[in-house]
Amino acid sequence: MSTPASPFSADYQPDPRRWKALAVCLVVGFMTLLDVSIVNVALPSIESGLGANSADLSWVVSGYALAFGLVLVPAGRVGDARGRKVTFLIGLSLFVLSSAACGFAQGPTQLVVFRLIQGVAGGILAPQVSGLIQLLFRGAERGRAFGMFAATIGISTAVGPLLGGVLIQLGGSAEGWRWIFFVNVPIGIAAFLAAIRLIPARPSETKQPLRGSFDPVGVLLLGVGVFALMLPMVQEQEWPGARKWLLLIVAAVLLGAFVLWERRQGRVGHQQLVDLSLFSMRSYSLGCIIAMVYFAGFTTVFFIYTLFVQQGLGYSALQAGLAVTPFALGSAVSASVGGNIVTRVGRSLVLLGLGLVVVGMIATIIAVQLVPGHNVGYAAAVPLLVAGVGSGLVISPNLTLSLDQVPVTKAGIAGGVLQTGQRIGAAAGIALVGAVFFAQVANSGGDWARAFQIGLATAALLVLIALVVGLVDHFAHRREQPPEVGARSA
Known part of the structure; x- marks a missing residue:
């Protein structure tokens, strides 16, 4: 198999298989990101099928995010050193095997352990996908490829709860959760075979020694x-x-x-592991804080809302998936819009998004209070849509703005550190808000609506903290600009 010249060399010739290779990368990226959102609607099924307790359920969700985040940076460096294709195939093999192991788990401890391994595999794959896009494309084509990857992220978030609900509906409430893991196996095998044929190997002379490539x-x-x-x-x-x-x-x-x-x-x-010199740049350091705190807040919405409507209101898994779809759809649509206008609007776009998320969360709490009972899903749809629209204006634009002042030579490690912070924030947020939620369920004698309201208020407080950090960065940036530049960037 021939290997294309470096995208930066004068004799660069685009690999004719690049778009097919991208399709493989997008399928794998979709699969790993789907497992972040799809598992939320399966939690009651896991609880009844395996006898899992509240701590087990928290670890099933947060453990994946934590393992995913901790592996991102070192896995990216291994890919740099030993080649993207080999690292991609190793990560994909591990993901398929751990997904099958999750599906066959016979107890909650087994499931948590296999879920941690699955998170490690997802963390290995994620930087290889973005690295392969950089390897195979340049110029306008690279922008198109990254745009398709961003759309894949949005679609996976939107489809996850619905697909999980359908699979559990078909498989039954006690054992249907297993199919949200089993579905990865045939997809992963097909992607593995396609990757062997379509993803170019890295020339051996460009490989770097692995020793010292990570910390x-x-x-x-x-x-x-x-x-x-x-x-x-x-x-x-x-x-x-x-x-x-x-x-x-x-x-x-x-x-x-x-x-x-x-x-x-x-x-x-x-x-x-973390280049601490990056944090001397105010916009980057505050952007990382925004990302970590925001992920600690917003990722918990799916976790506690699906538990509330299923355990407290008796929704089926499919109904729970439909109930959270407005948030996911709003986020998917606004993410593409935000990516196109962030360079013109600046940090104000992120502030608008954070504000909409807080408003949507508060409105959801009010909706649950005003429309108790089975119709909560309808009453909360519009508030969740507002929060979702806001979320789409936060994640990708904040990433773009945070990396704006980072030197090109450090862009890869800076992006990896920021994504690591996002995943650690998500894991810690689920632990914190989950603790508040389950404690309220226990202390109130099973008042799930009250527990959800208090849990969501805790999540909203975290998003509000991210908004305050964003305001600090925004006004500090304006003070540094000449009056006419500040007026244009505001």
């Missing part, structure tokens, strides 16, 4: 630190007493050690 100590300190932070929140109902909160001190020590280690790595010229 295992940094990964361990960050991973264990975040795990210690999440553990007392996820286990809040299962571990009585106050001693579990001592783990927060352990988390603080480990995360502090992570920062010191990364600084040391930078001083001696060794590879860092």
Whole structure:
């Protein structure tokens, strides 16, 4: 199989298979991102089918996000060093095998473990997809390819709850959850065979030595630190007493050690998991905070809302999927619009999006209060649509603006760090809001509506914090600009 010249070389010739290879990448990207949203509607089915408790359900969702996020940066570096195709095929094989293992799990602990492995596989695949797009395309074609990838992300978010509902409806409430994992197997096998034929191999002379290409100590300190932070929140109902909160001190020590280690790595010229010099740029550092805190807030909507309508109101999995579809559709549509206008509007677009999300969340709480009972799904549809539209104006535009001042030579690591923060934020947010939600269910004698309202209010508070951070960045940017430039960028 011939290999195309580098996209940056003078004799560059586009690979004739590039669009077919992109199709393979998009299918795999769709599959890994689908598993973020599809599992939410399956949680009651997992609870009844495996006897899972609230902590198990939290880990099924947050564990995938955490493992996904922690692997992103080192997996991207391995792909740089050893070649995208080989790393892509390894990640895809692991994803297919772990998906099958999740489907065959015989207990909640098994499912959580296999779900963590599945998250690792997803984290291996994600940077290879974006890296392959950069390898195979350039110029206007690269913009089109990334646009198609962005659309795939939006579609996977929108389709996930519905597809999960359909699969559970067909498979039954007790065992239907298994099919949300089994469906990955035939798709993954077909994508693997297509990838072998269509994705170009990397020339051996361009490969780099793997040793020193990533920071295992940094990964361990960050991973264990975040795990210690999440553990007392996820286990809040299962571990009585106050001693579990001592783990927060352990988390603080480990995360502090992570920062010191990364600084040391930078001083001696060794590879860092996180290039701390990036955070000297205000827009990037505040953009990362916005991303982490926002993901901690908005990803919990699917988690607690689907539990509320299924466990509290008796919705089927399909009805629950339909109930959250307005949020997903609003996000998918506005994401494409936001990507096209962000360079003209600037940070104001992100602020508008965050404001709409807060308004939509508050309106959803009011809708649940005013229209109790089975009609909640109808009453909350418009507020969730508003929140979804806002969400689409936050994620991609914030990524674009956060990377705007980053040197091209550091763009890859900067984007990887930002996405890692998003996934860690999502995992921690599900742990926090889930703890509030399940504690309220237990303390109120099963008042699911009240638990959802308090849980969603907690999520809205997190989004509000992200809005405040965005305002700080916005006004600091305006102060730095000449009056006429500030007037145009506002």
